[in-house]
Amino acid sequence: MRIFLFILLFSPIVSWAQQKFTINGYVKDAANGEELIGVTVLVQGQSMGTTTNVYGFYSLTIPESSYILQFSYVGFETQTLPVSLDKNVTHNIELVNESTQMEELVVSGERIDANVTDPQMSKRTIDVGQVRKLPTFMGEADIIKTIQMQPGVVMAGEGSSSFFVRGGSGDQNLILIDEAPIYDPSHLFGLFSVFNADVLKGAELYKGGIPARYGGRLSSILDVRTKDGNNKEIQGSGGIGTLASRFMLEGPIRKEKSSFLISGRRSYIDAFLKLANNDNSVFFYDINAKVSWKYGNKNRFYTAFYSGRDRFDIDNNFGFEWGNATGTFRWNHLYNDKLFSNLSIIGSNFDYKLQINDPVQGFDWTSNLQQASIHYDFNYYISPKHEMNFGYQLSGRRFSPGTITPTSSTSAFQSLAQEKMYAIDQGVYADYTQKPNDRISITYGLRLSIFQNIGKADVILYQDPRDNVNITRIDTLSYEPWETVVSYINLEPRFLFLYQLNSFSSLKASYNRMVQNTHLISSGTLPLPFNTWSPSNYYLKPQVADQYAIGYFRNFKDNRYEFSTEAFYKDIDNITDFADNAQLFFNTDLATEYRQGTSYAYGIEFLAEKKRGQLTGFLSYTWSKVIRDIPGVNQDLEFVANYDRRNVVNLALLYELNPQWTFGTTFNYSSPRPITMPSGSYQYNTYNVDYITERNGYSLPAYHRLDLSATLDPKQKRERKWKSQWVFSIYNVYSRKNPFTIYTRTKQDKDGNIIGDGTEKEARLIYLFPILPSVTYNFKF
Amino acid sequence: MNQRYLYIFLMLILLTGCEETIQLDLDQVEPKIVVEGLLTNRLGDQYVKITKTVDFYASGGAEKITNANIKLIDDLGEEYSFNQTSPGYYLPVVDFAGVVGRSYSLSVEVDGVFYQSEDQLLRVPEIDSLGYSLNDDPDQDRIDSGHLYDLLLYMKEPKETTDYYLFKFYRNDSLTFTNSNDIYLLTDEALSESISGFPGPVYYAEKDTARMDMFSVTRNGYVYFSDLTNLLFNDGGLFGPVPANPRSNMSNGALGFFQVSAVTTTQVILKKKN
Known part of the structure; x- marks a missing residue:
């Protein structure tokens, strides 16, 4: 009894007196040296631990003692490390892939029970390995297609790389490749995305509870990271698909110290067209390159490049192209055992060009957007119960919405340029995670965003800035280069709360405010590459979203099955929309077309997932609603957004029958999407004109589709380095005629002859793809 | 510089999909x-037609309004009266021609409700000449129909003002469109x-009489016809603008447009060329 009392009384003092030491290091994949993101590091027998950050780094500061550390990660064998901690130590760990077959290089995963223990909610980690085995469209594994299946995410329809997160529009997603923003992630107008699955390490989608280090878009962050390159041995891989081929080479420059990766993908539709003696040409390509190196254990450097482009030529006299190019230089530095830092220098360029080659009608139309950024981000691992992130981010942007240049001296066109726009964005942020006890974790964060629209600029003042017919300019305010036209300063609080009910279930709540100062100038449902962007300016106010979410998370059967449900409410101020009949191309009075209003969305999401075992996959269901209220649009009445799909069900399953065969299936059901359809018609001159009464008042038929896939990894001799893989896919198995859009026309027969008196109208439904099988051959050596 | 370029292009690329009614x-x-x-500066052009919208699937054409009262007055106070000559069609009692620089107000009364508008008659530049040339790469439709000639436009366009023009093309005196x-x-x-x-959008065959009418339109007129184009070629708002009623110059929610234009006509007879 006395002894017990003694311990009780003195143990806090003992623990105070006891010195604390830090153990840190990087966790890597043993096969190729790729750093692993989100590995769980647990102190066995105690409820202490951490996870590796996005660079595979962990740091734990715990009292002097002997411990057994456990490193676990989905898809890898758990590894233990005995340590007697009497000084600060560094241990770099390599985990071994538990799969014996030709596995993807990196399985992006997370802590096995993260679903219930991580305070982060509304986040989805995309497993690239899974994406590559799920059914594909024309043989191209595409993470955007998997993103579109996540709970809370809605797609507009087929053939689009757009997605809509929790009632947000398509331009409210920040899409990053190695931290560099991608302004248009589409190839072939959206049939494919710019992300070549071969080079991806992993992707994370944040739909809510967005960490303070991210800012700039309202609804989601899609953070895509590419591989660093194998630093142990030279490795090549690639694939031949129905539409495009890929090749990637990676390897050490100096073994274990530095590595390179280079990858290319190119479509070959143009080759087929040429064979068919067709004058039209279309192609796209992607190039990814990366060099990574270490300098001691404290410094790591990464340089990554991406460039992708689409080009269309029609009859040799009409050309159209667009593309993204990004570059990122990163420097990871350990200031001390607990303070991890990353400095990134980022560049991004998006441009498009329209060319008409004709002596008289010829012109070039170019538009581009450039961004340069510096991010300095810190992770401070104070103790297993306290963690802090903070940083500063600076971006400069230049928008060149359009320049017309005649292509010949005989052209009927003259040179014309829309004014360039400039903006500077700064963000200062910090968040702090605290675990007062084993059940509770709280993260509070704050981001200060400072936006400036700067000169050189001429701001035109109008008699009535909302009159887009009789435009009367009354004055022009001129600003010198770098002079501030207008600045917008916003505080963005972020909050996460976890209450763990028991070892297998928890409740979470989150709040985030997001501010968006980059606006897409488009009134269509789907963004197009030739839409332009604009910074907030004299007339355009920043869009601001507040989102509240709560969720219940539960794992079953030793974390084999995960279940979660989340409800959210999102409120957007100053959502950018445009007047009815807005003229958004080459309009020097674009300001008269802006209409900003409010939007609100709410919904509930359910997700069941299985991450391990022979059968893996997920089933999700989302109910959501999104309303817009924009003064000056739809006669000032509220209307549903055109991406408002009330009910969405998604299923993705993979079944590993044996080491050779894996079967996959995906199914999607999306309830009807609103569209604006006429209520009547009338004649004007010789035209049959639709009479419109309500925006988004009609519903397109529901969307549903079933896809199947089979992946074959043929048995091979051990000594052979060459490994093959076949992926067979069937897209739209039951050939559903899924609605793409509807248009109206004067009633006519099959051959285009007018039926009746020429005043009758009919509606035509357009659908894109019937059943489409595809085969992809992948190899690795 | 028309959005239609983009639409045509999109139709080609994306809407190679299938469709059904x-x-x-x-x-x-x-x-x-x-x-x-x-209302133009040419005798015989003036008319007003009053109809009503019908249900989308209605047949038999527009419902004509036969009890409208039309009042037209110019900015000098001169009044022109109109009579109904056939159901829904109202023509001037005494034919007249509009004058460049004048503004005209139209008032339409139907069942006690007034619909009003105003538009101005702007000048139109003279066309120097119309030429034609054999197209070196005609598409199959043009080969099949024998319309192998492009019509070429030569003119000086005054640059001191922003001007808007509407064109109509006639093939042997009948109004012709490439697409209706x-x-x-x-x-x-x-x-x-x-x-x-500058090549015209309508194609001709040898021996055709090609005629082009060029109308000046006001900013209002340009906005109306540009909106009308967007509506007629709309894709359901998928990529292009959301379908909306064109911005009319008629008050009180009436649809349609009262167009006031100066017009110039040029024609050419196509002779064989190599």
Whole structure:
């Protein structure tokens, strides 16, 4: 009894007196040296631990003692490390892939029970390995297609790389490749995305509870990271698909110290067209390159490049192209055992060009957007119960919405340029995670965003800035280069709360405010590459979203099955929309077309997932609603957004029958999407004109589709380095005629002859793809 | 510099998909008055047509309004009276021609409700000449129909003002379109002063008489016809603008437009060329 009392009384003092030491290091994949993101590091027998950050780094500061550390990660064998901690130590760990077959290089995963223990909610980690085995469209594994299946995410329809997160529009997603923003992630107008699955390490989608280090878009962050390159041995891989081929080479420059990766993908539709003696040409390509190196254990450097482009030529006299190019230089530095830092220098360029080659009608139309950024981000691992992130981010942007240049001296066109726009964005942020006890974790964060629209600029003042017919300019305010036209300063609080009910279930709540100062100038449902962007300016106010979410998370059967449900409410101020009949191309009075209003969305999401075992996959269901209220649009009445799909069900399953065969299936059901359809018609001159009464008042038929896939990894001799893989896919198995859009026309027969008196109208439904099988051959050596 | 370039392009690329007629399930809506009025500086062009919207699937054409009262007055106070000559068609009692620089106000009264508008008669530049040339790469439709010639436009376009023009093309005196929904509209914002051999959108065969009418339109007129083009070629708002009623110059919610234009006509007879 006395002894017990003694311990009780003195143990806090003992623990105070006891010195604390830090153990840190990087966790890597043993096969190729790729750093692993989100590995769980647990102190066995105690409820202490951490996870590796996005660079595979962990740091734990715990009292002097002997411990057994456990490193676990989905898809890898758990590894233990005995340590007697009497000084600060560094241990770099390599985990071994538990799969014996030709596995993807990196399985992006997370802590096995993260679903219930991580305070982060509304986040989805995309497993690239899974994406590559799920059914594909024309043989191209595409993470955007998997993103579109996540709970809370809605797609507009087929053939689009757009997605809509929790009632947000398509331009409210920040899409990053190695931290560099991608302004248009589409190839072939959206049939494919710019992300070549071969080079991806992993992707994370944040739909809510967005960490303070991210800012700039309202609804989601899609953070895509590419591989660093194998630093142990030279490795090549690639694939031949129905539409495009890929090749990637990676390897050490100096073994274990530095590595390179280079990858290319190119479509070959143009080759087929040429064979068919067709004058039209279309192609796209992607190039990814990366060099990574270490300098001691404290410094790591990464340089990554991406460039992708689409080009269309029609009859040799009409050309159209667009593309993204990004570059990122990163420097990871350990200031001390607990303070991890990353400095990134980022560049991004998006441009498009329209060319008409004709002596008289010829012109070039170019538009581009450039961004340069510096991010300095810190992770401070104070103790297993306290963690802090903070940083500063600076971006400069230049928008060149359009320049017309005649292509010949005989052209009927003259040179014309829309004014360039400039903006500077700064963000200062910090968040702090605290675990007062084993059940509770709280993260509070704050981001200060400072936006400036700067000169050189001429701001035109109008008699009535909302009159887009009789435009009367009354004055022009001129600003010198770098002079501030207008600045917008916003505080963005972020909050996460976890209450763990028991070892297998928890409740979470989150709040985030997001501010968006980059606006897409488009009134269509789907963004197009030739839409332009604009910074907030004299007339355009920043869009601001507040989102509240709560969720219940539960794992079953030793974390084999995960279940979660989340409800959210999102409120957007100053959502950018445009007047009815807005003229958004080459309009020097674009300001008269802006209409900003409010939007609100709410919904509930359910997700069941299985991450391990022979059968893996997920089933999700989302109910959501999104309303817009924009003064000056739809006669000032509220209307549903055109991406408002009330009910969405998604299923993705993979079944590993044996080491050779894996079967996959995906199914999607999306309830009807609103569209604006006429209520009547009338004649004007010789035209049959639709009479419109309500925006988004009609519903397109529901969307549903079933896809199947089979992946074959043929048995091979051990000594052979060459490994093959076949992926067979069937897209739209039951050939559903899924609605793409509807248009109206004067009633006519099959051959285009007018039926009746020429005043009758009919509606035509357009659908894109019937059943489409595809085969992809992948190899690795 | 028309959005239509983009639409045509999109149609080519994306809408190579399949399509089929579907039945829309539409509610009946309250009909609206539609005014179609034209006033030019040419005798015999003036008319006003008054109709009502009909249900989308209605047959038999527009419902004509036969009890309208039309009042037209210019900015000097001169009044012109109109009479109904056939159901829904109202023509001037005494034929007259509009004058460049004048503004005209139209007032239409139907069942006690007034619909008003005003538009101005702007000058139109003279066309120097129309030429034609054999197209070196005609598409199959043109080969099949024998319309192998492009019509070429030569003119000087005044640059001191922003001007808008509407074109109509006639093939042997009948109004012709490449696509029946086409509206040939031009703004001079991106145009250079000298237009030399700009090919027209309508094609001709040998021995055809090609005629082109060029109308000046006001900013209002340009906005209306440009909106109308967007509506006629709309894709359901998928990529392009959301379908909306064109911005009319008629008050009180009436649809349609009262167009006031100066017009110039040029024609050429196509002779064999190599």
